[in-house]
Amino acid sequence: MQVTDTKSEITRRLSVLIGLDVSAVSHAADMLTMHFGPQRQYVTPRGTVLEGGTWALHVQCSWRLTRAGVVVATQAVLAGSDDAAHFGSSWLDTLLVKEGAVIVKGISATKSGGLQLAMSNGFCLEVVSDTVPDEEDWRLFELRSDAKHFVIEGGKIDPWSLS
Structure with missing residues (x-):
């Protein structure tokens, strides 16, 4: 059985984002969703047309989210009512x-499933795994692809992501 270095694997997987722009920020309940690269229409497996x-x-x-080292937002902007979460994600967008x-x-990545996306204009997104077993921390996936999602769960790479 091959042991995967979490930090290296996160860095390798997320390297596809380097050079891409943030093209959308939204939310699903209190989950932050960010898109990278040009916006295009695609059809979900259920037949729904999305962008x-x-x-x-x-x-x-x-x-x-920090800008020039100053915290400008945390997961708290998506907490609370649906209206509050929508306002927070619209502001981030x-x-x-x-x-x-x-x-x-x-x-950059950590051994415990965290990551940092250094971005232009002084922005940096820092994600800190909650390391709660069997709970998803974050995932990266390519839209319009049947490839498996890269998932960090409980601060570790979900083995399904690597199979």
């Missing part, structure tokens, strides 16, 4: 998409 970037990052654990291109410049 999205090339890659999607869904974050269900602790995160914070304006900040990272509508006010000018924000491009992923670099990736």
